[in-house]
Amino acid sequence: MRGLQTDQAGPRLDPGAGEKFRDELQRIGIDDSSASPTVFYLASGILWLLIGSFAGAVASFKLHLPEWLGNEATLTFGRLRPVHLNTVTYGWISLAGCGMIVWLMGRLCRTQIRWAGLLYLSALLWNLGLLLGSVLVLAGYDAGMEWLEFPLPAAALIAAAFVLFAVSMFRTFVARQVEHVYVSLWYILASMTWFPVLYVIANAGLYQGVGEAAMNWWYGHNAITVWFTPIGLAGAYYFIPKVIGRPIYSYYLGLLGFWSFALFYNWNGLHHLVGGPLPTWAISVSIVASLMMFVPVLAVAVNHHMTALGHLRIVSYSPTLRFVVFGAMSYTAVSFQGSLEATRTIQEVVHFTHYTIGHAHLGMYAFVSMILFGAIYYILPRLAKWEWPYPTLIKMHFWLSAVGVAIYFLALTIGGWVQGLELNTPSIPFVDVVRSTIPYLWARSIGGTLMTAGHCVFAYHCALIIYRAGPRRFAPAWFRRAEEAAAE
């Protein structure tokens, strides 16, 4: 037993061992209090990841094989694509993000989760909302705005679920046993204040015409700003230093990054409407704010990369760190790309092209989803008290996801740019522009299929650990032995 020493006087405890035992017991109690709701959220999220992935893969193939499954209205692109978007964002990322947040709140507040009953109700309502929304969209009842396709009854269920979740988390925060609010908590608490307001206002149906378009992209971009990005950054700020065993490079930069993020990011949405029928000043303000995003992004990038630098050998064997560092690097890439993409010069080429879809997947998948995968690889063994049975499956998942999203992103970035240049050339007939995108769309489908295969592997492995099935390991589920990495 750690802390217990034996000498001629008999067994005795190390000085300070009692405190360490109390600390360990407290942590076990905290993890136990968050275990059931966390697993409920994570399992639901993974189920929606599978549903969303298959919907996305089928929708992708239909872009270059338009007659495939074309006789069934339910399976047309116009219905499958919104189901993909909504199930992976409000299903996978949101529910898995809630699971990660519940676990992090316990750890960072050093207290047991309060009002956990609200969390079960929240997860239940959230799943019902997703199911209802998906069925209604497949049946043709689409609300007609990107990111807001779910009809009002489904959106109302999700909004109520989010409020219940936020109430429990704020109650836990109030009961915290730690005076200091760690930077991950700032992102989490801010997102739980911002997102319900945003989601309710956007679904309230207050606007018509041009105002509706402005609201649509104010919402679309801010959903990323106030919910999905904070999930990813909160995870990165916790798991990178935690796994490495060293604090983040600069805590000052961490807080500067958060407050500048809060100041600049929410103005960004209208850059989606460059060239649209809105006042020029409104779009210009949005473009300036997009460029100001270099401040928080650089703060986060320097912090994450300098923390990981010098510990890259851990990336070679730690599954959590490999996924999270991949996500953190993608955050830097997608943010730089997004700020430049907001300018009128770039928009002249990439607007209305596949380039934007590649950018969106770099953010929502290569950044947020990869961090969530890494978080789940860290959290589930601690909750199930069971190590991942097959490190090979984790390796397969990583490479299928990483190669898949790389193919997807590169194909749509190059294809979208070519498409934009051709669209700007009046002498090229529109149908020829469409034909020229087909090889890139095939590459997109191949990338999407690889990611979907990775998700199947991941879901199977998660099911094994949740049910504590498969061979029991007593050694860490690493890609290779730490000693081998250290010897290089």
Place this chain on the structure above:
Amino acid sequence: MTLLPAAILILAVAVAGAAFALSAFLWALRTHQFSVKHMNEGAFVIFDKTDRLGEPTDQIFKKPAPDPDERTAD
């Protein structure tokens, strides 16, 4: 909903949101979240007393095994 009530509603929400953000910032100042002490010690909040600084924490079952792929049945 016509433009005026919608604008009033949005303005009210915006003012409430800004007031909330300001109050959060002031609360952080009042509780010394940005003090030198917090800045120097805050980054260590994620570590438990049983964590050793400089040692990776990405393992919970520490019984040594000769090979990472070697598995032991229950």
